[in-house]
Amino acid sequence: MVGIIKTPDIENKLDILAASARYDVCLASCSSNSHGGSGRIHDPKNPITRWIYPAHIPGRGKVGILKVLQTNVCKNNCSYCTLSAHRDRIKRVSFAPHELAEIFIKFVQRRLVHGIFISSGVGFNIDSAMEKMVRTAEILRNKHNFKGYIHLKILPGASFNLIEHATHLADRISINLEAPTRKHLNTIAPDKNFVTDLIMRMKWAGDLIQKKSYTKSHTTQFVVGASDETDFDILKTVDWIYREAYVFRAYYSAFQPVENVYCSFDNNNTLLREHRLYQSDFLLRGYGFRFHDLIFDKNGDLPKNVDPKTAYAMMHPEIFPIDINHAEEKELLKVPGIGPLSAQRIVKTRRKNPFHNLNELKRVGAIVKWAASYIEFSGKQEKQTKPGYIQQWLFDEMSSVQWRTGFEPYQKEKIASGMSLIDNNLEPYEYPGQKGKRLIFAP
Ligand code: SF4
Incomplete structure (x- = not known):
C-alpha cells in the first residue's frame, strides 16, 4: 500500500x-x-x-x-x-x-x-x-x-x-x-x-x-421487505417515477437484517421478490409493458411460481397465440422467451425468410421452450406447442388463487371520473420549481 x-x-x-x-x-x-x-x-x-x-x-x-x-x-x-x-x-x-x-x-x-x-x-x-x-x-x-x-x-x-x-x-x-x-x-x-x-x-x-x-441519468433504489409494502405498491410508484420524474431505472435491494437491525416484517421471500421486481421492471422499461399489464395476487404481490411475463401470457389467452410472421414487434415482445433483440431479428429476418418452425426461431435467439405455447407460424402451431404438463401445472397454480392486474383498482374510478388511470390514485402537492409553485401528483 x-x-x-x-x-x-x-x-x-x-x-x-x-x-x-x-x-x-x-x-x-x-x-x-x-x-x-x-x-x-x-x-x-x-x-x-x-x-x-x-x-x-x-x-x-x-x-x-x-x-x-x-x-x-x-x-x-x-x-x-x-x-x-x-x-x-x-x-x-x-x-x-x-x-x-x-x-x-x-x-x-x-x-x-x-x-x-x-x-x-x-x-x-x-x-x-x-x-x-x-x-x-x-x-x-x-x-x-x-x-x-x-x-x-x-x-x-x-x-x-x-x-x-x-x-x-x-x-x-x-x-x-x-x-x-x-x-x-x-x-x-x-x-x-x-x-x-x-x-x-x-x-x-x-x-x-x-x-x-x-x-x-438518475436512478433510485428500493429496500424490498423492510416495511409491509407490496410489489404492487413498489411497481406503481416505479411506473410513476419513470414517467413523471424521468428516472432512468430503479434498483431493488432485498432487505436482509444485518448486525441487529430491527425488522418487524416477514422477510423470508425478499430475495425472490427482488428477482421478480427486476423482471417486471425490465418489462416496464424495455418490453412496452405498462403498470396495468402486470399481474398480482390478491395480496398485491407478483406471482412466485411464474415470471411476470408468463403470468401475463397465461392471464391473456385472448391475444395468444401470436403469429411470428405477421405480428408487430411490440406484440412479439409480449411473448415469453422473446426479448427486444430477438423481436428485432424476427422482424428483419421474416421479410425475406418467413419462419416455419421452432428450430428456425431458435436461431434468432428466442427461447423456444418458453415461447412455444404462445406462438404460431402463419396460422399453424407446431404439435409440440400445445401446453404440456408444465404449462398445465402453472395454469392450475395460477387458477388456485385470486389474481388481479394493475388495472383493476383504477378501473372503477376511471369510469366514474374519466380521469387518467394512474393519477387517480395520487395526491396533489405544491411543487416549488424554478418558475413558481405548481401542483404535482405524487404516490
Ligand atoms: S440512517 Fe442510513 S439511510 Fe438513513 S439517512 Fe442516515 S445514512 Fe441514510
Missing part, C-alpha cells in the same frame, strides 16, 4: 467508509449486493483491491469503481440502516473533500479504477454533507482534470442549488426512495419526508437532466 495510503488513519477511514457503501446498489450494474456477498474485486495478493467494486458502466464496459462514503455520520434513524444515529457502537469518520479526491486520484494513476461512487450519511446538516460530496467531485474534475465516471448520491432534502451543481459534475446521480409511499417510508425512515425530501428532489433532478446537464 506504500505510495497510495500514507497513514493508518486514512487506511482505517477507507476501510470503514468503503465497507458501509456496499449496501447501495444504484451504481449502473454494480455487482455489489445485499445478499451477503460484498461484490468487491478482492485480490488477496493486492490488499488495495478490497475497496474496489466491479461495475458495468454504459459505454465503458466493466470497470473498477471506488465505492465510498464521504462520511458515515448521520443524524437520522432509518430502521434498515447500519449507520442510524441510534447505533452508538460504530466508529464515525469523515473524509474532507481534498482528502478523498487525492486518494482516489492515486487509484486512478495506478490504473486500479475508472470511476468513483460517492454516497454519504446526512451528517448533522444535510446541505453541508451534500456540499462535501459535490466539492470532492469538483476537485476531481477541475483540479485533477478527471474525465472518468463519477456517481453522486443526492441526500434527502438537499437544496436545489447543490443538486444543480451535482448535475454539472457527475455522470449519474441517484436519489434513493427506499420505500414506495409516504406511509411505508414513515415506518422505516421517520426523519425523511417522502414528498418534499425525496419525490420533489427527484422531480428537480429529472427536470435538470431533461434540460442540459453533464449528468446523463
